[in-house]
Amino acid sequence: MGKIDSPRSQSDLTWDYSDPVNGPTIPAPFFFDPQIFAEEKQRIFMHCWHLVGHVNEFAEPGNYVVQDIFEQSVVVTAGADGRIHAWHNVCRHRGNRLMTQRRGKVGGVLRCQYHSWCYNLDGGLRSAPRTEHLACFSKEDHSLRKVRHEVFAGWVFVTLDDAAPPVAEMAAGAEAEMRRFLPDLDNVVLVEETDVIVDANWKVIQENSIEGYHFDLSGPVHKELAALIDFKGYTLTAHDRWWTYIGPPNPNATHAYGEPLEGATWQTDWFFNIGLWPNTTFYSFPYTDMIGTFIMIPLGPEKSLLRFGYYAPKGRPVPAVTKAAIEWMNTQLGPEDIELNVTNQKGLHSMGFGSGRYLIDENLPNQSEHLVHHFHKLCYQAIRE
Ligand code: FES
Numbered sequence: 181m182g183k184i185d186s187p188r189s190q191s192d193l194t195w196d197y198s199d200p201v202n203g204p205t206i207p208a209p210f211f212f213d214p215q216i217f218a219e220e221k222q223r224i225f226m227h228c229w230h231l232v233g234h235v236n237e238f239a240e241p242g243n244y245v246v247q248d249i250f251e252q253s254v255v256v257t258a259g260a261d262g263r264i265h266a267w268h269n270v271c272r273h274r275g276n277r278l279m280t281q282r283r284g285k286v287g288g289v290l291r292c293q294y295h296s297w298c299y300n301l302d303g304g305l306r307s308a309p310r311t312e313h314l315a316c317f318s319k320e321d322h323s324l325r326k327v328r329h330e331v332f333a334g335w336v337f338v339t340l341d342d343a344a345p346p347v348a349e350m351a352a353g354a355e356a357e358m359r360r361f362l363p364d365l366d367n368v369v370l371v372e373e374t375d376v377i378v379d380a381n382w383k384v385i386q387e388n389s390i391e392g393y394h395f396d397l398s399g400p401v402h403k404e405l406a407a408l409i410d411f412k413g414y415t416l417t418a419h420d421r422w423w424t425y426i427g428p429p430n431p432n433a434t435h436a437y438g439e440p441l442e443g444a445t446w447q448t449d450w451f452f453n454i455g456l457w458p459n460t461t462f463y464s465f466p467y468t469d470m471i472g473t474f475i476m477i478p479l480g481p482e483k484s485l486l487r488f489g490y491y492a493p494k495g496r497p498v499p500a501v502t503k504a505a506i507e508w509m510n511t512q513l514g515p516e517d518i519e520l521n522v523t524n525q526k527g528l529h530s531m532g533f534g535s536g537r538y539l540i541d542e543n544l545p546n547q548s549e550h551l552v553h554h555f556h557k558l559c560y561q562a563i564r565e
Pocket residue numbers: 271272273274275276292293294295296297
């Protein structure tokens with residue numbers, strides 16, 4: 181077991197994770213060391229599945245969504261045949277980035293704005309000005325290059341690793357759990373997407389979201405959330421490469437997010453969260469008719485893009501409670517956590533810290549940090565073992 185009561189060398193990049201209850205937390209440099217970050221990029225993010233969006237975002241031919249993965253970029257399109265395709269988002273002429281917006285809709289082609297090479301929605305090169313003057317040039321040799329994609333529980337994922345196990349295999353059992361709490365999983369459309377740059381390592385953001393210890397101990401908005409659920413029943417469960425943290429409703433709640441509950445409709449009155457390795461979360465706030473996505477996208481050792489997606493059932497109006505919850509997440513709960521992420525990130529550099537301690541206690545299951553240990557272990561194993 182590592183020492184936990186004295187600062188350790190900031191260059192010590194090993195961790196004994198064998199005793200979650202009595203042992204130390206993963207050492208602080210794992211949250212800012214550039215070498216660790218480079219290893220995470222190569223060993224985690226170049227091989228994992230990345231959430232792009234919901235299948236309903238690809239309902240019409242020409243719809244596209246761009247997903248950046250570090251310096252790589254993938255464009256996912258709805259083909260003329262109605263099928264979803266994923267391509268490396270780069271022109272085969274001289275390597276110009278093809279689509280530059282996060283999402284949009286094109287007529288029939290993806291057009292490069294440099295020399296106007298145009299690609300069909302199925303990736304084939306349709307036209308390339310003046311190439312008829314070239315000897316030995318064939319359009320067939322210059323199609324967009326495919327990226328592997330999958331649809332899991334109604335959501336589109338891509339990976340840069342052709343050998344990665346399918347999402348359904350990596351997260352066996354997760355879809356059933358999602359369908360239990362999110363009955364409109366197949367029927368939702370994007371309402372809003374909010375991107376926030378956070379000066380914190382992606383794991384600092386993740387670990388904050390997967391423990392209930394700080395709920396009734398940090399800021400006032402967290403206490404509001406804790407009051408909406410029967411907090412004693414909050415349960416955090418690890419299943420290898422996916423995890424859930426779920427709270428039953430507080431039966432006495434009459435209002436939520438400043439709105440009366442009377443007449444509201446919801447996906448679930450539970451606080452439902454499910455995380456998929458490494459950085460995708462789906463959730464629903466109690467009494468809201470929406471599915472939220474929460475993705476921490478690493479930009480640098482101490483910079484992340486936090487992407488909040490809000491999806492609501494197609495064809496019925498978004499209830500006032502749900503609208504209020506989205507606003508509350510964007511302006512209250514989110515910022516309260518982000519402030520903690522940033523102060524946590526700063527503190528991790530301190531010479532007065534090296535490793536800490538997990539609050540893991542089976543008598544306090546709703547507040548226990550066992551999921552944080554589980555997640556840290558997965559990260560450590562991915563880059564070090
Ligand atoms: S780089 Fe795309 S057309 Fe030239």
